[in-house]
Amino acid sequence: MYSFDFEKPSTIADAVAALADDDAQALAGGQTLIPTLKQRLASPEKLISLTGIPELQGICTGDNGALCIGAGTTHADVAAGAGAFPALAALAGNIGDPAVRSRGTIGGSVANNDPSACYPAAVLGAGATVVTNAREIAADDFFDGLFETALEEGEIITEVRFPIPEVANYQKFEQPASRFALVGVFVVKFADGVRVAVTGASEEGVFRWREAENALSNGMDAALIEGMSPNADDMITDLHGSAAYRAHLVGVMTRRAVAAAN
Amino acid sequence: MSQVTMTVNGKTATGDVEGRTLLSQFLRENLNLTGTHVGCDTSQCGACVVHVDGKAVKSCTMLALEAEGADVATIEGQAAPDGTLNTIQQAFQDHHGLQCGFCTPGMVMSAAALLKDNPKPTETEVRDYLEGNICRCTGYHNIVKAIMAASGQDVSSIAAE
Secondary structure (H helix, E strand, O other): OOOOEEEOOOOHHHHHHHHOOOOEEEEOOOOOHHHHHHOOOOOOOEEEEOOOOHHHOOEEEOHHHOEEEEOOOEHHHHHHHOOOOHHHHHHHOOOOOHHHHHHOEHHHHHHHOOOOOOHHHHHHHOOOEEEEOOOEEEHHHHEOOOOOEOOOOOOOEEEEEEOOOOEEEEEEEEOOOOOOEEEEEEEEEEOOEEEEEEEOOEOOOOEEOHHHHHHHOOOOOHHHHOOOOOOHHHEOOEOOEOHHHHHHHHHHHHHHHHHHHO | OEEEEEEEOOEEEEEEEOOOOEHHHHHHHHOOOOOOOOOOOOOOOOOOEEEEOOEEEEHHHOEHHHHOOOEEEOHHHOOOOOOOOOHHHHHHHHOOOOOOOOOHHHHHHHHHHHHHHOOOOOHHHHHHHHHHOOOOOOOOHHHHHHHHHHOOOOOOOOOOO
């Protein structure tokens, strides 16, 4: 790692002020950023830790029964505390391994928008709202390609608000070495429709599979999407799987998620 | 350099560290607690697992300054002061849960975290919990057996392999 200064503010306001410095970078649980720094893929002059801010911690029920999760809440705490949204709790409880889940946070994962991370699929699939120190951003407007989001420089996520669906399920086909999703599909049914969000597959990062959503609007029945898979043109090809394989897996994992959600 | 103070195995520990100093580095190089092993340094192998405020973490993927004020437990604090092994350590010895021993500190600390939350885990739960701890010698079988035995369960039906 290159050398950097370290600050650990205790309020959101102090963190935002510290991040106004151009060379400062926010540090959440560090389970992605610290390995990135070790590889010298990033060289911030100053890290602003968000782990000492009580306002960012915890889970509560907000307006309209939404599940509000503080951005600094760890995967382990979401797994244990998001009982109102079991598919989300299950997703959080299967990220990485137990020690990673003790440190990694929902805000860090969502802000990083790794194309193979699990949380973006839940946030987009559930149509959650990403709350920052400055505004509220709908999930459909938040994710913006590989590692890109609608966040401005120095803007930090404070909370993610999940509406509670009728049923939901997440199916993850793990890349066996990293345990990131080779393909992960989060299927959610609300009274007014079905949403299907796919992570791990696309060159454009997490996306909604609209054809499947339309087909499933006639009912949460895996038979309605039998044989369907998204266009392979935009899918990732790497040593773990070809674009065609990933497109096929999206269909398979979506059908499994629909079947398991019922 | 900044000063960091934490409790390590029940004793106050203080040292001067850089922003980039890892918790694993602080334990090993400042405190000479070299029982915490650094196997991969990429948060894959779990040899560096310690407890921070009661939770298992990979100490190679946490900055020392993040542990300011924390209660840290390492493998050195597991045995009694006279050297008597704790239940988990003794079970690893009894069931031959190690060969080269490099991964063992992390295995023991992960096992301790598991048994704290889940005192009678199933074999599947033990295997799932050890997802982030890699052993290249044993094939895991005797590690799982040792942890099951440490939880007070009968392991006679788990065949020796």
